[in-house]
Amino acid sequence: MPSTTPHSDLVLTDEVAEALHDGAPVVALESTIISHGMPFPQNVEMATEAERIIREGGAVPATIAILDGRPRVGLGHDDLHLLATSADVAKVSTRDLAFVVAKGLHGATTVASTMRLAALAGISVFVTGGLGGVHRGAERTYDVSADLTELSLTNVTVVSAGVKSILDIGLTLEALETLGVPVVAYQTNDFPAFFSRVSGHAAPMSLDTPAEVAALMAAKWRLGLSGGVAVVNPIPVGDEIPADEIGVIIDEALADMEANGIHGKEATPFLLGRIVELTGGASLTANIALVNNNARLGAQVACEFAALQPKK
Ligand code: PSU
Ligand code: MN
Secondary structure, X not given: OOXXXXXXXXXXXXXXXXXXXXXXXXXXXXXXXXXXXXXXXXXXXXXXXXXXXXXXXXXXXXXXXXXXXXXXXXXXXXXXXXXXXXOOEEEEOHHHHHHXXXXXXXXXXXXXXXXXXXXXXXXXXXXXXXXXXXXXXXXXXXXXXXXXXXXHHOOOEEEEXXXXXXXXXHHHHHHHHHXXXXXXXXXXXXXXXOOEOOOOOEOOEEEOOHHHHHHHHHHHHHOOXXXXXXXXXXXXXXXXXXXXXXXXXXXXXXXXXXXXXXXXXXXXXXXXXXXXXXXXXXXXXXXXXXXHHHHHHHHHHHHHHHHHOOOO
């Protein structure tokens, strides 16, 4: 058993603590995607499969959530099941972390808050499905995800399939540029749009191997350029939903959101749920496929990055 924990408020599983202590590759995973991003039982199946793929790739998975007010890094099956089924799990972004911890509540962490807790634990690579970003109509609503703020602050690489076109992809890329966040498209020159491999927006940079991604991470942080790296990995060809097909659905989901007066932290979960309904579950199949694809890449990046670190 390791003698030190990275931070006294965090509860790590023995497996995660040992891997971190040994400098072995660890990959963080978020929990909002489980509690507020997908229906049961696909959510718990997805979470379990992503962990399995990360292990298969030679890294230790560490799914992150708040349970009874304790930030947990690494979860067991019962924890995942609770997150997948309970109505008492708040969606927790950075803003909400202190409240949920102080009140002893359950919370599912977003990209932003997962990054923060991963960094506190000493984890450098994090796998998810989609990033938050600048919402369409943000010039009226000011709705810009705290995921972007966190990417500007916290030294963690986030592997995603880009952002859904529920967001304004062009403005999201502009915001990430302003915030100094490298957006690295993996093996493509196009910024991927989650369900579709291409968004019509050029990616600012592209890399072709996990070793190149690890080298970029090392160079960024060696230069004292704090903040995250967004690695955007297109959905596999066979799992893609064509942009025009999903575009119609997304427009309908956005109209429904407007009609129902949904806003703030409810906006993203509402849109994700509505898209699953409107596609008769096809979006869910695509969503699971891209998470698995990101888990494979995330494990490879974590292995390459761990290999660059001084031996412990
Ligand atoms: N996009 C998805 N699936 C998700 C999310 C976003 O395709 O599950 C979740 C992630 O947890 C992300 C959060 O961090 O939604 C962003 O929420 P908001 O827009 O309220 O910041
Ligand atoms: Mn928001």
